[in-house]
Amino acid sequence: MTASVESLPSSTDALATLHRVIDDVIRPQAETVDRSGTFPREGVDALAAAGLLGLASSTEVGGGGQGMRVVADVIERLAAECGSTAMVVLMHHAATAVVEAHGPREVRAAIAAGGHLTTLAFSEFGSRSHFWSPTGTATAAGDDTVRLDARKSWVTAAGEADSYVWSSLPLSPGAGPMTLWLVPADSAGLAVAGDFDGLGLRGNGSRPMTADGLLVPTEAMLATDGAGLDTALTVVLPWFLVLNSAFCLGLADSAVAEAGRHLTGTTLTHTGAALRDAPVARRDFAQLKIRTDALRAFLGDTLTALETGRDDATLRVLQVKALAGETVADVTDGAMRLCGGSAFRRELGLERRFRDSRAARVMAPTTDALHDFVGRVATGLPLLDEANR
Known part of the structure; x- marks a missing residue:
């Protein structure tokens, strides 16, 4: 994902910026996104260019530094026009909260600049909506490398995001119930494993994904092992x-x-x-x-x-x-x-x-x-x- 941020909106002008993007891009395309089930790429890119994907990122890395209340207002107004776009942005901000807390500076800066879309990858075929009970595994693969294997059942913006906040069982048995990883979208062994033809939110790209021998560096761990x-x-x-x-x-x-x-x-x-x-x-x-x-x-x-x-x-x-x-x-x-x-x-x-x-x-x-x-x-x-x- 690439975007050129015009200027990061403050709390006073974020909604004015959002209204312009809604009027110019999101509302005109909402019906088409729903009817065709097409990912709302143009709308997401317009929001990124307007600084709205980096709205909650720290000012330290060039973000808007806004809190949950401002972001909630953005999601509310997006949902009124296009539920699919709103859900993509919602999941991006939920994942960004983890990246802001535990992720590498370069990814945080890319999110703040509007050049990086992230999302959560928690739900699995084995545990379904019980996100707190992952079944996917993480095993040491040598040379500070970890192998991830999993079947994720629902990942919003699957195949469209630049990274995934990924859950697994802990690397070390007994370390804790879950570990989180930041998985780049171009990782070998990561694949979208199906299509989405849903009743609603038809353009949000919620598709299954698999990790089959996916290798990430140990430093891709978010927080500590078992603390997920x-x-x-x-x-x-x-x-x-x-x-x-x-x-x-x-x-x-x-x-x-x-x-x-x-x-x-x-x-x-x-x-x-x-x-x-x-x-x-x-x-x-x-x-x-x-x-x-x-x-x-x-x-x-x-x-x-x-x-x-x-x-x-x-x-x-x-x-x-x-x-x-x-x-x-x-x-x-x-x-x-x-x-x-x-x-x-x-x-x-x-x-x-x-x-x-x-x-x-x-x-x-x-x-x-x-x-x-x-x-x-x-x-x-x-x-x-x-x-x-």
Whole structure:
């Protein structure tokens, strides 16, 4: 991936820059990306050139130095226009958090400059959505070299990213439950192992990948051997869950806005009344609006909890994606019903948002897993029992 960063946006102009990219590139191509299942390369490159892929990178390496709140706002606005593009950028920022914490300076600088797209490679065929239980192996191959072997089931931007934050069993048995590696995309033995023809997020490139005798230097290890689960829980999980919630909010908010336009702009010829004149329609619309605004408030509180180090920050992070996944599924479904047959036409954009919203419930950690996590934390139990660590 190559890009020339125009200028890294500050917190005050990042959204103005984003709106320009959305207007010029992302919105015009959203329907085509969805219909064809094509990776949104032009949109991703435009975001990179605008400095938005390096938004959270440290200023020390030339990045924007922005926090999670600004990035969440970017993801929300992208999701309102193109879910596939938003998911690619979401996974990039979740992986960037690890690279910023433990990766080499040259890769950090490349991300900051908009010349490097990264992503997470956690889910595996053997453990599915239980990302905390890898089955892929890491074995010493001599001369400070490590061999990685794995079958990854879902990797966003597979074959499109420049690197993968890769999970495996530890290099040394007993070192810990998981180790993370930074795997370059051009590594021999790394391959995309299938296509993606999904219900929604059709352009996000979530495809299986395999590592078959993939060799990386020992220094490709991120953090220490066996510390990957702690890194995943303390670094990756907050970024992923919060940004995923912002993604859901963007979809829900745009669905409510479209439903509102339909109710106010559609008139029944035989009565002369707009759809909004019906009390039942107004009630149903109000319920969608209230649920979306409630999610926005909860997401804002979660970000505040993280920023201020509140005692309930971990609980809020776990709760927010569970809330967001159910909210966006229900709100997009309700918007489809409010708009009736019109919602089934592609040009309204509601059916695309409806399909894209289905991913939140099943994307690891799934809603069911999050409910268990919330129950564990809220009753004083550890997030994962020892069998899963």
